Amino acid sequence: MLRFLVGRFAVLIPTFIGVSIIAFSFIRLLPGDPVMLMSGERVMSQERYEKITQELGYDRNIVIQYLDYFGDLMQGDFGTSLVTKKPVLTHFSELFPATLELSLCAILFAVLLGIPAGVFAAIKRGSAFDQTIMGTALVGYSMPIFWWGLLLIILFSGILGWTPVSGRISLLYYFPSVTGFMLIDSLLSGQAGAFKSAVSHLILPTIVLGTIPLAVIARQTRSAMLEVLSEDYVRTARAKGMPPLRVIGVHALRNAMIPVITTIGLQVGVMLAGAILTETIFSWPGIGKWMVDSVFKRDYPVIQGGLLLIAAIIMLVNLLVDILYGLINPRIRH
Amino acid sequence: MAQASTAALDKAKAGEVTRRQRFAEFWFYFSENKGAVIGLWVFLALVVLAILAPLIAPHAPNAQYREAVLLPPFWQDGGQAAYLLGTDQVGRDMLSRLLYGAQFSLFIGIVVTTLALTGGIFVGVIAGYFRGWVDTVIMRLMDIILAFPSLLLALVLVAVLGPGLMNAMIAIALVLQPHFVRLTRAAVMAEKGRDYVVAAKVAGARPLRLMFRTILPNCMAPLIVQATLSFSTAILDAAALGFLGMGAQPPTPEWGTMLAEAREFILRAWWVVTLPGVAILVTVLAINLMGDGLRDALDPKLKRS
Numbered sequence: 001m002l003r004f005l006v007g008r009f010a011v012l013i014p015t016f017i018g019v020s021i022i023a024f025s026f027i028r029l030l031p032g033d034p035v036m037l038m039s040g041e042r043v044m045s046q047e048r049y050e051k052i053t054q055e056l057g058y059d060r061n062i063v064i065q066y067l068d069y070f071g072d073l074m075q076g077d078f079g080t081s082l083v084t085k086k087p088v089l090t091h092f093s094e095l096f097p098a099t100l101e102l103s104l105c106a107i108l109f110a111v112l113l114g115i116p117a118g119v120f121a122a123i124k125r126g127s128a129f130d131q132t133i134m135g136t137a138l139v140g141y142s143m144p145i146f147w148w149g150l151l152l153i154i155l156f157s158g159i160l161g162w163t164p165v166s167g168r169i170s171l172l173y174y175f176p177s178v179t180g181f182m183l184i185d186s187l188l189s190g191q192a193g194a195f196k197s198a199v200s201h202l203i204l205p206t207i208v209l210g211t212i213p214l215a216v217i218a219r220q221t222r223s224a225m226l227e228v229l230s231e232d233y234v235r236t237a238r239a240k241g242m243p244p245l246r247v248i249g250v251h252a253l254r255n256a257m258i259p260v261i262t263t264i265g266l267q268v269g270v271m272l273a274g275a276i277l278t279e280t281i282f283s284w285p286g287i288g289k290w291m292v293d294s295v296f297k298r299d300y301p302v303i304q305g306g307l308l309l310i311a312a313i314i315m316l317v318n319l320l321v322d323i324l325y326g327l328i329n330p331r332i333r334h
Numbered sequence: 335m336a337q338a339s340t341a342a343l344d345k346a347k348a349g350e351v352t353r354r355q356r357f358a359e360f361w362f363y364f365s366e367n368k369g370a371v372i373g374l375w376v377f378l379a380l381v382v383l384a385i386l387a388p389l390i391a392p393h394a395p396n397a398q399y400r401e402a403v404l405l406p407p408f409w410q411d412g413g414q415a416a417y418l419l420g421t422d423q424v425g426r427d428m429l430s431r432l433l434y435g436a437q438f439s440l441f442i443g444i445v446v447t448t449l450a451l452t453g454g455i456f457v458g459v460i461a462g463y464f465r466g467w468v469d470t471v472i473m474r475l476m477d478i479i480l481a482f483p484s485l486l487l488a489l490v491l492v493a494v495l496g497p498g499l500m501n502a503m504i505a506i507a508l509v510l511q512p513h514f515v516r517l518t519r520a521a522v523m524a525e526k527g528r529d530y531v532v533a534a535k536v537a538g539a540r541p542l543r544l545m546f547r548t549i550l551p552n553c554m555a556p557l558i559v560q561a562t563l564s565f566s567t568a569i570l571d572a573a574a575l576g577f578l579g580m581g582a583q584p585p586t587p588e589w590g591t592m593l594a595e596a597r598e599f600i601l602r603a604w605w606v607v608t609l610p611g612v613a614i615l616v617t618v619l620a621i622n623l624m625g626d627g628l629r630d631a632l633d634p635k636l637k638r639s
Contacts, residue, residue, distance in 0.1 A: 018478035029494050138369075138626070142618040144570055146577045147593060147611030150600055154608075158601045273483030277574055291486060292578055295493045307490055311481045 001326075008322050012315055017070075019315075023308040024069050027300055037300050039082075078305035083297055088305030092287065097180025098168060099279070099286030103271045105202055106210035111264065114214045118221025118260075122229060123248065133218065140215030145274055149208040149281040156204060163200050166283035170197040209278045213267040220263040224256040231255075258328060265321025269314050363631035370627020376620035384436035391430035392416070395587040399425040404603045420605045422596060428605060431587035432613050438588045439569045439617055442503055446568035447561050449507035454514020455557065459545045461515065462522030473519070476512035484509040484567075485574060492580045499582040502575045503568075510564045517560055521553030555632040562625035566618045573614050589614050 030037055036044075039052050053059050057068055072078075078088040117137075121130040157165045164170065168182045175189035183202070186194035228234060229252055237247045275288035283289065287306065294302040365371055383390070393399075399417075403425040406413045413420060419428040461472040479487070484506075491505035492498075525531060526549065534548045575581035576590025584595055589610040596606035 014474055015477050015481055018474060019481055022478060026490065026494065031494075031496075135369075138622060139615070139619060142566065142570075142615060142622050144573055144590075144611060144614045144618070146574055146590075147607075147614065150593070150597065150607050151611065154600050154604060269483045273485035276483075276485055276489065277577070280578065291489065295489055295580070298493075303490055303493060307482065307486065310483065310486060314483065315481050 004326055005323065008319055012319060015315060016312065019311045020070055020073060020308060021066070023304050023311075024066050026304050026307070030300065037298075073308070078309060079301035081294075081302050082299050083302075088302055089309075091290065091302070092306065092309050094180075095285060095287050095290050098182070098284060099272070099275050099288060101181045101183065102202070102205055102209060102278070102284060102286060103268075103275060105206040106271060106274075107213060107264065107267065109206050109210035110213035110217050110267070114217030115221050115260065118218040119225055119248070119253065119256075121218070121222045122225030125226065130222075134222065137215040137218045140211050141219070143211055143215075145208050145211060146277045146281055148211060149204070149278060152204050152207065153281070163204050164197075168198065168201050168285060169194065170201075173197060205278050205282045205284055208281070209271060209274050212270060212274065213264075216267060216270075217260065217263060221256065221260050224259045225252060228252045228256045258325070261328065262321065262325060265318060265324075268317045268321075272310055272314065360631050364627045367627040367630050369623045370630070373620040373623025373627065376616065377624060380436055380617055380620065381440060383433055384440050387430075387433040387437055391427075391433045392418070393427035393430040395431045395434040396426060396585050397430075399427075401425070404599070404606070406603070407605055419609055420603075422592070422606045423599055423603075426585075428609055431592060432589070432609060434587040435589045435592065435610065435613060436617070438499070438582065438586065439573070439614070442499070442506075442572045443565040443568050443621075446503050446507045446510065446572070447565045449503070450510040450564055450568075451514055451557065451561050453507070454511045455518050455550070457511070458515040458518025459522055459550060462519035463526065463541065463545050463549070465523075469519070472515065476515050479509065479512050482509075485571060488571060488575060489578065489580060492575060497580045497583060499572070499586065499588065502572055502581040506568050506571045506575075509571075510567060513560055513564070514557065517556050518550075518553060521556060522549055525549045525552050558632060559625060559629045562621055562628055566621040566625070569614065569621075570618055 027037065035049060035053050035056065035058055039056075044052070057065055060068075076089055078092070080087055081091060084091070117133050121133040124130050153165055156163045169186065173186065173189070173191055173194040175185060175191060175194065178185050178188055182198040183195070186198040229248075234247060234252050237251045238244070242251075272288070275284075275286060276292060277288070278284065279286045279289035280292050287310065291303065291306050291310075293299075294306065399421065402414065402417060402421050404423055405417050405421045405425075407420045407428075408415050408418050410420075417427050417429070419432065421427055422431070457472055461469045487509050488502065488505040491508065492501050495501035495504065522545075531544065531548055534544060539548060572581055573588070573590030573593070576588045577594045579594055582588035582591045584591055592610040593607065596603075596610070600607045
């Protein structure tokens with residue numbers, strides 16, 4: 001097991017180095033003078049230009065510059081925002097809980113609805129129920145989620161007036177951030193109505209972000225279940241008179257879950273990409289909106305650092321999925 | 335001499351027959367999937383509408399009618415027959431813009447898929463055929479691209495290249511390419527050891543011929559399925575970039591860009607927001623339905639099961 005873990009981790013190192021090279025070269029690919037771009041100033045005197053060039057180390061060999069950059073990364077220095085003059089990592093750690101909370105809710109929504117839907121569709125293969133579920137899943141899978149979000153806003157916020165349009169919580173409430181998760185913090189604050197407000201702000205973004213993963217999980221669960229249900233051991237279990245619910249719930253589902261877990265893991269990247277759109281529509285203060293804003297503000301150090309941090313998180317999640325996969329499916333380990 | 339030419343003719347005829355047989359077999363499995371057939375018809379209808387847009391659109395896509403701002407579709411109170419699907423915030427005809435938008439979306443799909451497919455096949459065949467360090471370098475590079483969420487990487491690339499439809503297409507093609515590389519590489523590795531490849535090699539075929547004439551045609555099935563998926567992803571991602579203001583720039587009648595422009599009117603004029611989205615959804619859904627049918631018809635593993 002330890003060898004498996006170490007091996008998996010070792011594969012990440014060259015990829016991470018590659019990702020850091022891409023992030024490093026990003027600034028140099030931009031049209032324009034990197035010194036001007038990174039200092040965020042438009043006009044400067046010759047002396048100041050040279051001083052900043054030296055400060056940023058742009059007068060040195062490019063390989064040395066990269067090694068320096070990589071050394072900074074290893075010490076947790078991901079650059080400084082041009083707009084706020086605060087470290088990129090500080091911003092990231094402030095905003096990431098918002099994205100994480102939204103993503104967790106969305107994946108929970110997708111799993112809780114998607115797995116039962118897929119299982120029932122597989123059991124009732126070919127029925128009207130199966131066709132409806134699979135048709136809906138294909139529509140969900142083809143959904144432009146930025147439009148889906150707008151539609152939900154028109155319906156639930158505009159016409160019905162049930163949910164707020166944007167943000168994480170009503171401005172009426174203020175309490176210090178303890179965990180960064182609004183659901184938990186609002187409960188801890190003890191203010192009446194705060195938790196309800198946080199929940200009502202979360203509902204629509206959760207549905208929007210969870211739609212595509214929901215569709216993918218339902219489809220994957222169905223096809224994995226269909227495959228497993230035709231296996232000999234399922235027939236044996238049925239033949240020896242085991243109750244159908246037990247056959248499906250214990251024998252079939254457990255084996256069908258193996259590919260589904262991989263699918264869920266793969267959805268994390270999809271989620272973070274989806275968060276860019278979902279957070280923009282709902283003005284959700286997370287890393288997706290932060291990245292879009294930074295692109296508009298040409299805050300290049302933030303784009304550079306954010307890109308790297310997001311890639312690192314996706315790589316870590318993929319590693320976790322791999323390990324989890326090894327735990328449930330011992331065949332992989334050897 | 336005459337004999338030789340008849341033989342050649344026969345051979346050509348035989349080739350024709352097997353090709354027709356193969357197509358008949360393909361159509362048999364494809365048409366079993368009703369959704370796929372519907373998807374195909376919808377897609378063909380969209381292609382026709384896009385091509386005929388200049389002829390059938392009632393107005394120029396960017397013509398602004400100042401007296402007809404935010405008119406609802408004709409069936410609602412205040413709607414006019416001259417603007418069947420209503421007008422947008424500066425008085426442009428929605429129907430005409432949607433029709434021209436179909437041109438953009440299909441164009442985006444074709445260009446992005448062609449770029450990603452040809453690039454991916456080329457790199458994938460090289461990696462799978464030569465193996466060794468070439469393979470390692472290529473696959474590591476693809477892993478790196480795949481470590482980024484596609485939309486984020488496209489967004490950042492567009493930030494580098496500058497916003498615009500062309501740059502958005504390049505960025506999306508680059509992001510979609512690794513899937514083709516992986517598929518091609520795996521297929522080439524599986525086919526490379528087969529007898530017919532060895533036979534061609536013994537007969538003196540050069541590596542280039544082996545790679546692209548002998549092996550590649552036998553690896554096409556998964557690539558075609560992936561290409562349809564990429565087609566719909568390209569349309570979705572380009573619309574998303576347009577929505578974020580990083581793709582096609584106003585006043586281009588690209589569906590995502592139209593949505594972005596219409597955002598502030600969502601609570602006042604449902605049609606400016608709903609219709610471009612419906613257009614994107616219908617297009618993407620039709621292509622995905624086709625993709626499912628293609629997978630059923632082309633994937634030998636699932637065939638006849």
